[in-house]
Amino acid sequence: MSIPDSVANSIVYLADAAGVRGTGFILELPYGRVAKDGRLEPRSGKHYSFETGGTVRSRSPYFCIVTARHVAECVMDTVVIHANSWEGLHRFEAECARFEELVSRPTWASFASNREDNERANQIMRETAKRLRNEHGFPDKWEEMFDVTERKIEFAIDSPQWHFHPSDEAVDLAVLPFDPPQELEPEDHGFIAPSMLPRIHSDAVFRPESRPKKRPRNPLLGETVHVVGLLSFCPGDDRILPIVRTGNIALIPDDRIPPIGAMHGYS
């Protein structure tokens, strides 16, 4: 069983001068976004639609980075975000979808089957882009749009405004509203959406007074879970390389779990 692309795309690594300290993920929330100076800055453009599952043209959503509080406390002065760029490979996919008739089905199938092979996928992208330029009059610079040699991007946020749980300091969670760079913005798959939050309808995230229309299904003991995050000794050079670990729900406690031996937070 695989994880959705939106989960893999949302993974970021949080670093400081000493190096990568832990994992975080980007959570999409609709409505306005927060600008770097903290103001609300609604924008127009293409973005992922929670309703249709496709790309629509309307105001961009609001973004935040979620991580563990003890990781956030390691990067309180400046946090450097490592993420995979949406340039290149994903842009090629989106553009080819637009020009499906020109790209041809065999070419698209060949690209899709070699998607994980960067070298081969690059070759197909270049050949396709060159053909579209020569045969169909695409602009000279068109091929350069698909340069995937620099897929990992790093950007720093000074004095990040982390938000913690309002009433319980023991909650090991932190949320950082942020304004993602243009190349990080999703064009098709999106990031983790509020519709993925369980037991509560996404509207309730924004309007606490609203109630879900259907009774939500609770997670059950033994069900499969995936954890996607940093492999500390192999963070990745050209792109970040999150790993997926698979396990199951072992315990759903009603109360706080008492200390069982030594608990280790990773950072």
Place this chain on the structure above:
Amino acid sequence: MIEIRSIGGLSGSPVILTIDFGDRTRHSLIGVCSGHYDLPLAQRDDANHAHSFDDGTAVNMGLAYVQPARELIEILNTDTLIQMRTPPKPSA
């Protein structure tokens, strides 16, 4: 709490619940990975000690602690964050 062979670096990772309905699969974000438990050396009794891996280091119990998503929602619902994502009212 989830059973998983977790390692350093996974703090802050999303924990995704996967439910297979046959014709479709649903993925839910159920929480954020926070840490894991080690079997403390001091609590090993003689019987367990005989099966322990070594005497010098603690053993990863294979249990990771997950901060539930409902606590994430509580943070997202704080007044400050709600206000940040509330679109400005159009000027008259």
